Amino acid sequence: MKQEYQRIAIRTLDAARVTLAGGIHEIAAFNCYHAYESTASALAVSLHSPHGGGVHHKDKLNIFLQCVEQIGDDRILHQVRRLNGRIESLRNKLLYPTQVRYSQTIVIPENVITAQQVEGLIQNVQEVVNWVGQQI
Amino acid sequence: MAIATASPISITEIIPYSLLKGGKKPIFGNRSVETLLLSATEALQQARPDNISLVIAVAPGQKLVNEPWNRRYKPDSITFYTFFNKNNTFAAIEAISDTLAEIYGQTKILPLTDAWSATVMKDLPDDWYAKFTNSGCLIYSE
Numbered sequence: 001m002k003q004e005y006q007r008i009a010i011r012t013l014d015a016a017r018v019t020l021a022g023g024i025h026e027i028a029a030f031n032c033y034h035a036y037e038s039t040a041s042a043l044a045v046s047l048h049s050p051h052g053g054g055v056h057h058k059d060k061l062n063i064f065l066q067c068v069e070q071i072g073d074d075r076i077l078h079q080v081r082r083l084n085g086r087i088e089s090l091r092n093k094l095l096y097p098t099q100v101r102y103s104q105t106i107v108i109p110e111n112v113i114t115a116q117q118v119e120g121l122i123q124n125v126q127e128v129v130n131w132v133g134q135q136i
Numbered sequence: 137m138a139i140a141t142a143s144p145i146s147i148t149e150i151i152p153y154s155l156l157k158g159g160k161k162p163i164f165g166n167r168s169v170e171t172l173l174l175s176a177t178e179a180l181q182q183a184r185p186d187n188i189s190l191v192i193a194v195a196p197g198q199k200l201v202n203e204p205w206n207r208r209y210k211p212d213s214i215t216f217y218t219f220f221n222k223n224n225t226f227a228a229i230e231a232i233s234d235t236l237a238e239i240y241g242q243t244k245i246l247p248l249t250d251a252w253s254a255t256v257m258k259d260l261p262d263d264w265y266a267k268f269t270n271s272g273c274l275i276y277s278e
Contacts, residue, residue, distance in 0.1 A: 058212050062246060069241075081241045082237045085246060085249065088213075088246060089248045089250070089251075093225060107225070107252075112224060112225040113226035114226070117224075117226050117230070
């Protein structure tokens, strides 16, 4: 199961690059989220921790942090602490428009993040996916 | 509390708790929550991110009690409502996540960011005002 999760992570990150190149950067960002959660599940499986669809998104990320702490790689640990907050805060904003009541303001996913920021996000997630690949 | 107009009322005037000067400080019931919020205030004041004007933490389960920060339970996350002046939502999310990364590692409470442009602050919906007036804790103001 861990290799299957990891394969999903790698392919979804590939999809992020293709989607970004195609000019739909907000979907590329959503793919980053899914790749990150998939690689988190791969590590969780290898360390016999809860994983998959039955685990709430926030719990998956906290479990991932615990797993990385268990392995103890300071460089990746810092990256995971940063990315957990970014990924979970970003996820819902990439799905639907949000209207602020009593206002004309509507926030749409493509305005939440820039293509340049998505490029950086892909690189950060790739680093974590590569690291997990070496651990499982 | 419903404020259905584009009122000029400052949000900082309706926040019941503040970790900044001049406000009522909460009495924290959980040590990890206290560590997260006090450290977050300190970290933000040191970092002074140039695109963030105001950060308000909202207690989970804020509808249930009048003194939500007194509760002993440890939430798995706390949302930081963040108002930014320029750039986009992700820039604010990135700034908060990076600033609070080490504190998250220490407390294991995931700091989430709900980021909005400062220009829409005065147009906030009434349920936001309810959240803030029930359990908002002001942790940073530029």
